[in-house]
Amino acid sequence: MSPTGKWRLRPCRGARAHHARRSHQPLHVRNEVRVVGPAHGLARSLAGKHRHDHRPIHPVVPHLRRQRARLCAAGASRHVYRRTGHASRPRGRVGSVLGCRNQEEEEFANRSGSHRCRCELKRRLTVTNLISTLLLQSSSGASGDTTLATGQAVTSKTFWLPQGASTFARENDWVFEFINYINYFFFFLVVGIMLYFVWKYRQKGREVYARGPSHNTMLELGWTILPTIIVVVIFFMGFSGFVDMRTPPANAYQIDVTATRWNWVFKYPNGATSDDLYVPAGKPVKLVMRSEDVLHSLYIRDFRVKQDVVPGRYSTLWFQADQPTAEGEFHWLFCTEFCGTGHSAMNRKVFVMNEMDFDSWVVEQGRWLDKIDPAELYFKAGPKLYARCAGCHTLDGKPSTGPSWGDYDGSGNVWKRSSDPNSTHKVDLKAITNLIGPGKQFENAQSYIRASILNPNEHIVDGFGPAMPTFRGQLNDKAIDAIIGMMQHLDEFDTKSPWAKKPDGAAAPAAK
Incomplete structure (x- = not known):
């Protein structure tokens, strides 16, 4: 241990004695650590034999790697960089370089006198990375x-x-x-x-200077x-x-x-x-x-x-x-x-x-549809499925993008105007009765409504455009049956909220 009470990292004597001047032979970092003189610092100008003992120590922090870490031996004599009048030369005894990749890099470092700076740079980068990580973690917590x-x-x-x-x-x-x-x-x-x-x-007085700005390259x-x-x-x-x-x-x-x-x-x-x-x-x-x-x-x-x-x-x-x-x-x-x-x-x-x-x-x-009894399907599943239709179809007869399920033209709600043989409701500029009935395209109102859901633009209700998308592949037969059942019992539902009115003989589901 040094007089200052701190440690310096150094290879063991035997290895250094054999390889101190052979840069091509790397030295292993061993568990044995011996003390050398403190690093250069503020006490360089102190006189006396032990003036170096007062120098502050810069600890060497080797990088942690998967493979065994190595120290390269110094490739130059300790007398190479004796103090001279040249201020550009590095001062202090030449130390080992951490992380030298090959002999050429070590020799270049020794010739240029930059290997000590490289060692110090690597140490500082390691410490800087650690500090930045800690600061990032602390700032994350401080920022909320x-x-x-x-x-x-x-x-x-x-x-x-x-x-x-x-x-x-x-x-x-x-x-x-x-x-x-x-x-x-x-x-x-x-x-x-x-x-x-x-x-x-700003203008000062009544004199006006007409001189403009000059060119400035920088x-x-x-x-x-x-x-x-x-x-x-x-x-x-x-x-x-x-x-x-x-x-x-x-x-x-x-x-x-x-x-x-x-x-x-x-x-x-x-x-x-x-x-x-x-x-x-x-x-x-x-x-x-x-x-x-x-x-x-x-x-x-x-x-x-x-x-x-x-x-x-x-x-x-x-x-x-x-x-x-x-x-x-x-x-x-x-x-x-x-x-x-x-x-x-x-x-x-x-x-x-x-x-x-x-x-x-x-x-x-x-x-979820399979768990509902068919008799309860229209009021348990119908309102939930109607949520997909509510953007275009109202229940109270008010106009919207699509025809209202309520009475908007005097022919009744959607089920009455589709099932009444005397309905005046018009589709494709003709009465709807031309499409629905025995021997016609649709045998009954259920078939017409099912086709309108799966192929909505085949027949267009008068006064509206072909804006409805198909629900083919999105609604199965049971879901369509639930929608048709809700239309058949439309008078049992509140026009402002389809969950509000309780059907006769059944408990209405709670609003969700």
């Missing part, structure tokens, strides 16, 4: 960010952004704030300079090169995040999404469907989206994901949410592309469930 149980961080709510709930949130929010602070800086800089010039060059180069560098940096930051967001993992859970005016339908691998989106926590989820009619755009703000849904094309996006939503909480899903009068109604809820609960929910959702 929380860490999820799965190890993925989520960003806290800010003035500009809601709380982030996916693995993309941290990187996206950092880039957003980085660009924001650049904007703040240049805004105050430009406005400040402008106000200063307004004050400095200024013009500055305001050209600096913005270019900033734009390039922002581009690479954004492009890196874009590539990550456009490359879903191979094991992502796929959910098919169908967008219509004005509705979202989410279909799961087992065939189950839902109006709201349910996803498993801690697992990447891939949405494969298509549109039945016009341009839509799916946006989940808490997940920081957005993607256009284009008719005639499939588009995808993926995300991973690690934190399950608490009971009664959810994330909002929006359509961010104007798609008609019901655009604002295309808001849905996103629920994140732990994997076990999600697996159970998917199984139950796939067979």
Whole structure:
């Protein structure tokens, strides 16, 4: 141990005696550590035989590697760099270089006198990396960010952004704030300079100087090169995040999404469907989206994901949410592309469930209709399925995108005007009775309504356009039977809320 009470790392005597001047033979870092004189420092100018004992010590921190670490022997004599009048030469005894890759690198370092600087640089980089990691962790805690149980961080709510709930949130929010602070800086800089010039060059008296500004090459180069560098940096930051967001993992859970005016339908691998989106926590989820009619755009703000849904094309996006939503909480899903009068109604809820609960929910959702007795189907399943139709079809006779299920033309509600043989309701500029009846295209009203759901644009009701999308593949026969049953018993439901009125002899389901 040195007089200062600290240690220096040095190879054992035997190895150094044999190889001290042979740079091509590396020395192993051994468990035995011997003391050498302290490193150079503030006491260099002290006189006396032991003046070096007062020098501060710079500890050497070897890198931790999978393979055995090595120290390369010094390739020059200790007398090579004796003190001379040349201030450019390195001072102090030549030390060993950490991390020398080959003999040429060691010899070059010895000839140039830079090996001590290289050693010090490596040490400082190691310490700097450790400090930066600790600072990053501490700053994350100080900024209000929380860490999820799965190890993925989520960003806290800010003035500009809601709380982030996916693995993309941290990187996206950092880039957003980085660009924001650049904007703040240049805004105050430009406005400040402008106000200063307004004050400095304000008119004084009645004399006016017509002399204009002169050319300044350095200024013009500055305001050209600096913005270019900033734009390039922002581009690479954004492009890196874009590539990550456009490359879903191979094991992502796929959910098919169908967008219509004005509705979202989410279909799961087992065939189950839902109006709201349910996803498993801690697992990447891939949405494969298509549109039945016009341009839509799916946006989940808490997940920081957005993607256009284009008719005639499939588009995808993926995300991973690690934190399950608490009971009664959810994330909002929006359509961010104007798609008609019901655009604002295309808001849905996103629920994140732990994997076990999600697996159970998917199984139950796939067979919920099978558990309902056929006699109760119309009031237990009908109102829930009507939610897909509510964007275009009202119950109270008020006009909307599609014909109301209520009486809007004096011919009765949707079931009465379809089943009455004397109905005055018109389809394709003719009375509906020309389509429905024995020996006609549709034997009864049930067949006409079923065809209108699966192939809605075959026959168009007068006064409306071909705006309804097909529900083929989205509704099975039992679901269509539930909708038809609700139409048959439409007078049993409240026109403002289809759950409110109790059917005769049956208990109405609770509102959800």
